[in-house]
Amino acid sequence: xxxxxxxxxxxxxxxxxxxxxxxxxxxxxxxxxxxxxxxxxxxxxxxxxxxxxxxxxxxxxxxxxxxxxxxxxxxxxxxxxxxxxxxxxxxxxxxxxxxxxxxxxxxxxxxxxxxxxxxxxxxxxxxxxxxxxxxxxxxxxxxxxxxxxxxxxxxxxxxxxxxxxxxxxxxxxxxxxxxxxxxxxxxxxxxxxxxxxxxxxxxxxxxxxxxxxxxxxxxxxxxxxxxxxxxxxxxxxxxxxxxxxxxxxxxxxxxxxxxxxxxxxxxxxxxxxxxxxxxxxxxxxxxxxxxxxxxxxxxxxxxxxxxxxxxxxxxxxxxxxxxxxxxxxxxxxxxxxxxxxxxxxxxxxxx
Amino acid sequence: xxxxxxxxxxxxxxxxxxxxxxxxxxxxxxxxxxxxxxxxxxxxxxxxxxxxxxxxxxxxxxxxxxxxxxxxxxxxxxxxxxxxxxxxxxxxxxxxxxxxxxxxxxxxxxxxxxxxxxxxxxxxxxxxxxxxxxxxxxxxxxxxxxxxxxxxxxxxxxxxxxxxxxxxxxxxxxxxxxxxxxxxxxxxxxxxxxxxxxxxxxxxxxxxxxxxxxxxxxxxxxxxxxxxxxxxxxxxxxxxxxxxxxxxxxxxxxxxxxxxxxxxxxxxxxxxxxxxxxxxxxxxxxxxxxxxxxxxxxxxxxxxxxxxxxxxxxxxxxxxxxxxxxxxxxxxxxxxxxxxxxxxxxxxxxxxxxxxxxxxxxxxxxxxxxxxxxxxxxxxxxx
Ligand code: SF4
Numbered sequence: 127x128x129x130x131x132x133x134x135x136x137x138x139x140x141x142x143x144x145x146x147x148x149x150x151x152x153x154x155x156x157x158x159x160x161x162x163x164x165x166x167x168x169x170x171x172x173x174x175x176x177x178x179x180x181x182x183x184x185x186x187x188x189x190x191x192x193x194x195x196x197x198x199x200x201x202x203x204x205x206x207x208x209x210x211x212x213x214x215x216x217x218x219x220x221x222x223x224x225x226x227x228x229x230x231x232x233x234x235x236x237x238x239x240x241x242x243x244x245x246x247x248x249x250x251x252x253x254x255x256x257x258x259x260x261x262x263x264x265x266x267x268x269x270x271x272x273x274x275x276x277x278x279x280x281x282x283x284x285x286x287x288x289x290x291x292x293x294x295x296x297x298x299x300x301x302x303x304x305x306x307x308x309x310x311x312x313x314x315x316x317x318x319x320x321x322x323x324x325x326x327x328x329x330x331x332x333x334x335x336x337x338x339x340x341x342x343x344x345x346x347x348x349x350x351x352x353x354x355x356x357x358x359x360x361x362x363x364x365x366x367x368x369x370x371x372x373x374x375x376x377x378x379x380x381x382x383x384x385x386x387x388x389x390x391x392x393x394x395x396x397x398x399x400x401x402x403x404x405x406x407x408x409x410x411x412x413x414x415x416x417x418x419x420x421x422x423x424x425x426x427x428x429x430x431x432x433x434x435x436x437x438x439x440x441x442x443x444x445x446x447x448x449x450x451x452x453x454x455x456x457x458x459x460x461x462x463x464x465x466x467x468x469x470x471x472x473x474x475x476x477x
Numbered sequence: 478x479x480x481x482x483x484x485x486x487x488x489x490x491x492x493x494x495x496x497x498x499x500x501x502x503x504x505x506x507x508x509x510x511x512x513x514x515x516x517x518x519x520x521x522x523x524x525x526x527x528x529x530x531x532x533x534x535x536x537x538x539x540x541x542x543x544x545x546x547x548x549x550x551x552x553x554x555x556x557x558x559x560x561x562x563x564x565x566x567x568x569x570x571x572x573x574x575x576x577x578x579x580x581x582x583x584x585x586x587x588x589x590x591x592x593x594x595x596x597x598x599x600x601x602x603x604x605x606x607x608x609x610x611x612x613x614x615x616x617x618x619x620x621x622x623x624x625x626x627x628x629x630x631x632x633x634x635x636x637x638x639x640x641x642x643x644x645x646x647x648x649x650x651x652x653x654x655x656x657x658x659x660x661x662x663x664x665x666x667x668x669x670x671x672x673x674x675x676x677x678x679x680x681x682x683x684x685x686x687x688x689x690x691x692x693x694x695x696x697x698x699x700x701x702x703x704x705x706x707x708x709x710x711x712x713x714x715x716x717x718x719x720x721x722x723x724x725x726x727x728x729x730x731x732x733x734x735x736x737x738x739x740x741x742x743x744x745x746x747x748x749x750x751x752x753x754x755x756x757x758x759x760x761x762x763x764x765x766x767x768x769x770x771x772x773x774x775x776x777x778x779x780x781x782x783x784x785x786x787x788x789x790x791x792x793x794x795x796x797x798x799x800x801x802x803x804x805x806x807x808x809x810x811x812x813x814x815x816x817x818x819x820x821x822x823x824x825x826x827x828x829x830x831x832x833x834x835x836x837x838x839x840x841x842x843x844x845x846x847x848x849x850x851x852x853x854x855x856x857x858x859x860x
Contacts, residue, residue, distance in 0.1 A: 380848075386487060452848040459490035459708050461524020463845040 145244040152238070152272030165248050166234075166268060169255030174231065174266040182266035187230060187290045194221035195286040203250070203280055206320045207335030208411075211253035214283040216340050216411060217362070219261055223342035224358045224414065226297040226349050227289035231266040232258060234285050238270065239278035250281060261340040263287075289342075295349055301356035304379045304447040307423035309416045311344065311430050312337065312438040314366055315394040318408035323397070334393050337435070339412030344433040351429035352422035359415045367406040367465045369415060370453040383443035383455040383465060407468040417445060485523070485708060493712040494528040501719050507533045508671055509718055510808055512655060513678040514541030514836025515706050521845035523708035529715060536670055536808040537841075539654055539763055540678060542619040543570045543834035544806060547760040549794040550647055551576040554616050557645060557787060558582060558590040564608060566601035567616040569594045574830045577794045598630035605634070605642040614783045617644045622680040624648045624772065625745040628752045631774070631781045645783040646774055649759065651681050652689045653770035657761075658807065659697050670808050674718040676711065677703035679733050686741025687731050694727040705733040752778055762796075762830065763806030800829035805838050812842040813854050819847060 150157040167175065174182045198214040208216075215232065222229040234254065238247065258265050291297075316337040323334065341360065349355050361369040366388075370381050390398075390405045398405050412435050418426050423441055430436030443455075453465040501507060511517055517537045520526060526535060539545050555576055558565035565582070572583045572594060586592040591611075595601050598615055605613035617627045627644055634642045655675065677690055682703045693699045700721035704714035714732040721728060731737055752775060759771030774782040796802070799817055804810035812818050812831070822828040824840055831837035835844075842850050 449848045449852075454848060457523045457708075458485040458487060459523050459525070459528065459712075460487055460494070461527040461708075463521065463524045464848050466844045466847075 143245055147238050147240060147242040147244060147247060147272055149240055149272050149274070152270055158270065162268075162270060165244070165251045166236075166270070169248075169251040170234075170258065170265040170268075171255065172264040172266075174264050175268075180267070182231065182233075184231065184266070189290040189292050192222055192225040192227040192289050192291050193286065194218060194225070195284065196221055197282060197284045199279065199282050200321070201279065202321070202324050203246070205324045205336055207317075208338040209250060209253050210281060210283055211250035212257040213336075213338050213411060214285045215254050215257035215261065215263075215265075216338050218285040218287040219263060219340045219342055220360045220362075220411075220414070222287040222289040223340075223345040224360055225289070225291055226295040226345065226355070226358060227291035227342075228346060229261070229263050229287050229289035229342055231264050232285050232287050234265050234268040234283060236268065236270045237278055237282040237284075238272050239280055240272055240275040242280055247281065250283075254283075257340065261342065263340075292349075294353070295355070297349075297355060297358060299357060299373055299377060302373070302377070302379060302417055302445055303356065303419075304445050305420060306356060306417050306445040307420045307426075307441055308381060308383070308443040308445065309418070309423060309426055309430070310361075310366070310388065310440055310442045311341070311414045311416070311436045312412070313389045313391045313394065314361070314410060314413065315390060315398065315405040315408035317411040318365070319394045319397045321409075322401070334391065334397070337410055337412035339435045341412065341414050341435060344430060344436050345414070347429040347432065348416055348426050352416070352418040352426035354419040354422050355416055355426065356419075357415070357417040361410050361413055361415060363409050364468050365405070365407045365409060366415070367404070367453065368467055370465065371467045374451050374453055376451065378450050379445050379447055380449045380452045380454065381443055382446045382448075383453065385455050385458045387440050388442045389438045389440050406465060420444070489709055490528060490712060493709065493716060497529050497533065497712065497716050497719060500716065500723065501530050501533055502723060503530070503532060505532060505722075507673050507719060507722060508536050509534070509674050509676055509715065510536040510538045510658070510672050511676040511704075511711075512538035512540040512651065513676075513681065514544065514834065515678070515680065516676055516704065516711060517541070517838055517841050518836050519706050519708055519711055521841040524845070525708050525711050528712065533715060533719070536672060537805070537838040538658070538675075538808060539761065539806040540620065540651065540681075541806075541831070541834050541836040541838075542623065542649070543574060544802065544830040544837045545649065545654075545761045545763060546571075546574070546618055546647055546830065547762045547794070548577055548796050549760065549792070551582075552580075552792055552794045553789050554645055555580055555582060555585050555590075556789060556792075557614050557783060558585050558592050560612070560787070563612045563614055563787075564591045564593060564604060565614050565616060566593050566595045566604060568596075568618065570834050571616060571618060573827060574833045575797065575827060577792075577796075598626045599633075602630050602633060602639065602642060605639050609641060611641060612786075613642050614787075615642070615644045616647070618647045620649060620651050620678070620681050621684045621749075624749050624753065625684065625742075628748045631752050631778055632748065634781060635778065640780070643781050643783040643786050644774065646753070646772060648753065648772045649761070650755070650770050650772070651678060651685070652692070653767055654761065654764060655690075655693065656697075657764055657767045657770065659693075659699065661807065672699065672808075673722050674700040674702070676714050676718070677701050677729075679703065679705050679710070679737065682731075682733065682737040682741065684742050684745050687729050687737060687739050688741070690729045694729050698727045700727050701729045703729070703731045703733050703737050705735070751775075761806075763803035797828045802829040802831045802839070805831055812839040813850050813857070815839070818854070819843060819851055
């Protein structure tokens with residue numbers, strides 16, 4: 127597995143600025159081959175993909191294998207701080223990383239709507255290629271389908287990631303004990319607010335960009351520094367509140383958070399205020415929660431803070447035996463409340 | 478790194494809490510009604526009750542526009558929505574409120590009625606412009622805060638000659654409801670809680686000012702403090718109420734001076750008065766018929782009045798039988814007194830309006846205090 131990235135081969139990239147995806151691009155014929163070579167091959171370019179096979183063959187690694195898959199259907203497709211391509215890479219890499227694993231390869235399936243601009247597809251593929259390269263992970267194999275106009279929404283991307291988890295780690299809700307520390311790797315709500323700020327009909331000026339980032343390197347350092355790490359989670363859809371509620375549901379422990387120590391950027395806080403949303407309910411794409419024994423908390427925090435994506439890491443609460451099954455929070459003014467799941471959709475207040 | 482708003486500062490909160498503890502007389506019980514659902518929400522969202530002593534009680538009032546709309550009016554709205562020529566526009570919260578026979582606007586929509594969620598009355602006007610062959614009806618609900626935007630839309634529709642727009646008007650008035658709650662003990666002493674003062678609404682008061690509450694101190698000898706929506710505003714207002722009670726004063730005080738004046742927003746009041754008039758009586762869920770408590774559209778604007786434009790049938794409307802919303806809205810019962818709370822009734826499948834709106838008491842208890850509430854209920858059931 128020495129040679130990883132190939133030099134870009136000379137391929138024919140003769141599409142014009144206003145070319146669009148047509149049904150034939152998914153038809154299995156020459157046009158499809160050209161699309162795959164000219165767009166995906168060009169940007170993903172690596173030795174696994176170059177096997178030009180329907181399967182990618184790789185040597186068996188040491189340790190246990192983890193697999194995770196995730197579909198990406200985000201709208202708008204391009205947003206401040208990223209796009210559907212980088213998100214499809216980061217999202218799945220992070221799912222793999224939350225198993226405590228080091229990702230080794232990704233696969234990517236594209237469902238493209240007829241009429242989608244080739245230039246946009248190229249931009250997305252370029253961004254995926256870059257995200258994967260920056261993360262040091264290869265996109266090993268892929269699939270392309272084209273659906274009739276009106277039967278899709280631009281592009282859907284499904285990525286599957288595989289990774290390897292060292293034998294000594296034992297990560298999962300079963301390993302969580304009351305008294306453990308809850309650490310968050312940075313500010314909440316950046317991704318969701320960046321998306322909302324660019325959504326048609328809701329545009330508002332904000333300098334917030336998505337936090338979309340691959341976290342596996344930070345994870346590797348954290349589990350190294352805090353080998354007793356019991357749980358890693360990325361608070362994506364539904365935000366921190368859903369992640370925490372999922373964790374405690376039906377378990378013999380609860381979580382007590384401290385609102386005042388949860389980092390939220392002032393711009394995100396004011397956008398939430400304006401829209402009547404709670405930052406705890408908003409999606410993140412480059413943040414993680416680490417639950418570890420209290421005596422390892424400062425080592426885990428320090429490990430996070432060594433990485434740019436963990437700069438604002440903070441100890442935000444602890445696992446408790448009181449009120450098992452509930453996530454509760456000491457509020458900013460010192461009161462107490464339950465932190466609920468996001469229920470239904472969030473609606474702006476009317477009064 | 479931390480985000481600390483000056484209105485949510487922990488140290489300030491602790492200072493206020495200490496002052497409240499020091500000044501609240503332990504031999505007394507202080508029952509203060511926060512009229513407005515916005516306050517209920519803030520109290521629960523920040524756990525304000527954890528910072529005040531046990532003898533200071535918040536009684537949750539009926540100031541939640543979604544909660545107090547009687548089922549009958551909601552059934553009427555569904556009937557309007559089901560007319561093939563109608564597009565019914567509503568604020569989002571209304572869509573999930575259960576109507577008679579377990580219907581809701583959402584279910585009507587799923588069954589094919591054209592129901593659209595809007596963020597403002599002007600969105601509804603846009604829909605009317607874009608669909609000249611349809612009748613666009615705006616479901617107007619809310620207190621004095623949401624009335625001016627409805628008035629504005631009617632004014633605009635008239636100016637532009639938009640003929641396919643009308644309003645199903647359910648706008649209600651705060652002071653009349655407070656008066657009604659205070660008169661209730663005379664009607665039925667069992668059905669009322671003793672109130673020692675009111676936290677006055679903030680947004681409503683920006684429109685109507687503090688003057689309309691003066692009857693409370695003059696005629697009913699009840700202290701009022703108009704309070705902002707931030708948790709520290711609420712705490713400071715509680716302290717002001719405690720002082721009034723301790724000193725035997727009954728004044729209308731204004732804690733929210735950064736926004737509210739005595740006279741309010743007179744321009745908005747004028748616009749509202751031009752288009753609406755006071756109904757003799759209006760049905761409130763929980764309170765029953767309340768005199769002079771709601772608005773209807775004036776005769777001069779009758780063409781924009783959905784109640785006049787469409788024939789709405791007589792019907793018998795039914796609430797879910799064991800739903801305690803009516804007593805909860807009067808402050809007589811708490812959500813834990815409802816058998817359905819957290820069992821058949823949750824925000825995902827609400828049985829009553831108080832569980833739908835984020836400003837409703839049941840939703841507030843469920844969302845922010847259910848660990849404690851369910852434990853209390855289990856304890857009471859065991860006894
Ligand atoms: S819990 Fe549900 S059913 Fe019971 S009073 Fe509240 S809204 Fe009505």
